[in-house]
Amino acid sequence: MNHSEQAHTHAWKKYYQYIKSSIRTNPVLSFISVYLPALIHLLPPLERLYRYCYQLLVKPEQVDVLFALSSTDKISRFNGIYNAIKDAGMRVAIVDRKDRYRDALKYVFWPCDRETPKELLLIDKYAHWLADKYQPRIVLIVENAGLFPCVMRKHINAKGGLLINQAHGVGFMGVSHSCIDADYTFVFGQSTIDGLKNNHARIGATTAVITGSPFINADVKSESKKISLSEQTGPVIIAAQYIPAWENLETAVLASRDIISTFIRRNPQRDFVIKPHPLGNIDIWDEIITNNAHVTLTDERNINQVLTGSSLLLHMSSNASIEAGVIGVPSIAVDPFDCSRHLFHDRYLYKVADINELERDVQQVFNDYTAHQQRAHQHADYLVGYRYGTNARTASYLKTLLSNDFLEGEKINESSYFHNN
Numbered sequence: 540m541n542h543s544e545q546a547h548t549h550a551w552k553k554y555y556q557y558i559k560s561s562i563r564t565n566p567v568l569s570f571i572s573v574y575l576p577a578l579i580h581l582l583p584p585l586e587r588l589y590r591y592c593y594q595l596l597v598k599p600e601q602v603d604v605l606f607a608l609s610s611t612d613k614i615s616r617f618n619g620i621y622n623a624i625k626d627a628g629m630r631v632a633i634v635d636r637k638d639r640y641r642d643a644l645k646y647v648f649w650p651c652d653r654e655t656p657k658e659l660l661l662i663d664k665y666a667h668w669l670a671d672k673y674q675p676r677i678v679l680i681v682e683n684a685g686l687f688p689c690v691m692r693k694h695i696n697a698k699g700g701l702l703i704n705q706a707h708g709v710g711f712m713g714v715s716h717s718c719i720d721a722d723y724t725f726v727f728g729q730s731t732i733d734g735l736k737n738n739h740a741r742i743g744a745t746t747a748v749i750t751g752s753p754f755i756n757a758d759v760k761s762e763s764k765k766i767s768l769s770e771q772t773g774p775v776i777i778a779a780q781y782i783p784a785w786e787n788l789e790t791a792v793l794a795s796r797d798i799i800s801t802f803i804r805r806n807p808q809r810d811f812v813i814k815p816h817p818l819g820n821i822d823i824w825d826e827i828i829t830n831n832a833h834v835t836l837t838d839e840r841n842i843n844q845v846l847t848g849s850s851l852l853l854h855m856s857s858n859a860s861i862e863a864g865v866i867g868v869p870s871i872a873v874d875p876f877d878c879s880r881h882l883f884h885d886r887y888l889y890k891v892a893d894i895n896e897l898e899r900d901v902q903q904v905f906n907d908y909t910a911h912q913q914r915a916h917q918h919a920d921y922l923v924g925y926r927y928g929t930n931a932r933t934a935s936y937l938k939t940l941l942s943n944d945f946l947e948g949e950k951i952n953e954s955s956y957f958h959n960n
Contacts, residue, residue: 550689550718550720550742550743550744550953553742553743575647576647576657576660576661576664577657577660579647579648580651580653580655580657580660583650583653585648586648586649586650586651587650589648589649590648590649590650590671593645594671597672599671599672599673599674600632600672600673600674601630601673601674602630602631602632602673602674602675602676603629603630603631603675603676603677603937603941604624604629604630604631604632604675604676604677604678604679604937605631605632605633605634605669605673605675605677605678605679606620606621606624606631606632606633606634606679607633607634607635607669607678607679607680607687607691608633608634608635608636608680608681609635609636609680609681609682609685609687614633614635616707616753616754617681617705617707617753619753619929619930620679620705620753620929620930620933620934621633622930623930623931623933623934624933624934624937626934627934627935627937627938629934629937629938629941632673632675634669639665642668643661645668646664646665646667646668647661647664648664649664649665649667649668649671650664650667651663651664651667659686659690662686662687662690663690665687666687666690666691666693666694667694669691669694670691670694670695670697670698670700674698675695675700676699676700676701676941677695677700677701677702677703677937677940677941678691678695678700678701678702678703679703679705679937680702680703680704680705680721681704681705681706681707682704683707683708683710685718686718688702688704688718688720688721689718689720689721689743692720692721692722696722701722701723701940702721702722702723703721703722703723703724703725703937703940704719704721704723704724704725704745705725705750705753705933706724706725706726706727706731707753708727708858708881709726709727709728709730709731709734709858709861709881709882709922710731710734710881717738717740717741717742718742718743719735719741719742719743719744719745719951720742720743720744720745721743721745722745722746723745723746723747723748723940723946723948724745724746724747724748724951725748725749725750725933725936726747726748726749726750727749727750727751727752727861727922727923727924728749728751728752728920728921728922728923728924728925729749729921729924730881730882730883730921730922731747731881731922732747732749732949732951733883734881734883735747735951736951738954739954740954741951741952741953741954742953742954743953744950744951744952744953745950745951746946746948746949746950746951747948747949747950747951748936748946748947748948749924749925749948750924750925750929750932750933750936751923751924751925751926751927751928751929751932752858752861752923752929753929753930753933754858754862755843755861755862755865755923755926755927755929772850773848773849773850773851774809774810774811774812774848774849774850775809775810775811775812775849775850775851775852775853776811776812776813776814776845776846776849776851776852776853776859776863776868777799777811777812777813777814777824777852777853777854778814778816778842778852778853778854778857778859778860779813779814779815779816779819779821779823779824780792780795780816780819780854780855780856780857788878790876791855791874791875791876791878792823792855793823794875794876795855795873795874795875795876796823796824798873798875798891798893798894798897799853799873799897800826800827801894802853802894802897802898802901803827803831803833803834804827804831805898807831807833808833809833810833810834810835811831811833811834811835812834812835812836812837812845812849813828813834813835813836813837814837814839814842814845814859815836815837816857817840821836824836842859842862843862843866846859846862846863846866846868847866849863849868850868850905850908851868851869851870851871851901851904852868852869852870852871853870853871853873853897854870854871854872854873854879855872855873855874855878855879856872856874856878856879856881856882858882860872860882860884860888860918860922861882861918861919861922861923862919863915863919864915864916864917864918864919864920864922865916865919865923865926867912867913867915867916868912868915869888869904869908869911869912869914869915870884870888870915870918871884871888871889871890871891871897871900871901871904872884872888872889872890872891873891873897874890874891874892875892875893877890882922883918883921883922884918886918886921887914887915887917887918887921888911888914888915888918889903889904
């Protein structure tokens, strides 16, 4: 493939400078991931000899698409896309974080750029090794941003291939979404494109192509099954938020929980169902579950099953509002710290900061429920360009690229600040 006009522009250097103060490793990991590769890197002939011998003994796998995942848990979440790629007749391989650790001794001796900072040597070696071992024409990743994607792009572009970032949410804000360095980014809908344009800390460039969400009933065909109007008497669903190890976000989640808990206590006539986040800890809801008979905890992992028959969704900053909108369930973001900006909730629905606002807006929803169902649909359509068929659509787009064709999309360029630095 000849994509020289999309050649990598070393965005990873800028991104590394942007976030290097936040890079932290413990002494053991520092030795394994930084100092050992740096020591080996002082001996370029050894790296070249190792690469020559490895390639002599190990035949490249030569796949069409390499699915490179940043964590093991994402494999099950993206099985639909993986199977659609295989069903479309493409040769596909998949690697994840477990493979990255297991194969470390195979690529720690691999060559990489002499200019690579020692903190990135292992990442650079891994990306180069993947490009040589699998010789993929397309590398498909699932990351908000980060150093691996743009380092991987450097190596795959050098071999005439493409790096594609498959979005796993609609986020666009903050440091974790600053580096958008990929040949193409498959996004859920127009909201992400608008958000990326408004994020002035953009490093690198990409072409955004709307594919829809791979998590929303991708195999539903019948239009009559897509929209199920909920009764106002149905339970209120609480989408419990994931709490990463960030103190400020934990404060926001707990503040949201306190507002929702107060609302639950004031409305004993309504049933509430708490849906845990797949990666979250439900302990923060123990007290409200234990002391209120009208509150239950569900172990159903499929959010669509939980939402069917419900009347309202409450959350702080959850993609569940998209699934709710698809089937016509209104949602309210209980978000005193404005963590849900990426969901554009106040464009069609409500975002509240305290119990008084929540009670007011819940009343407005039920006073004109049909109108709010339509607004929920509008919300979902803005965030997700296609409600169904994402897996097959993604596979079709990959086939188009493998045939040396291009996809129509919206170019998202590096912001002027980083372009001039």
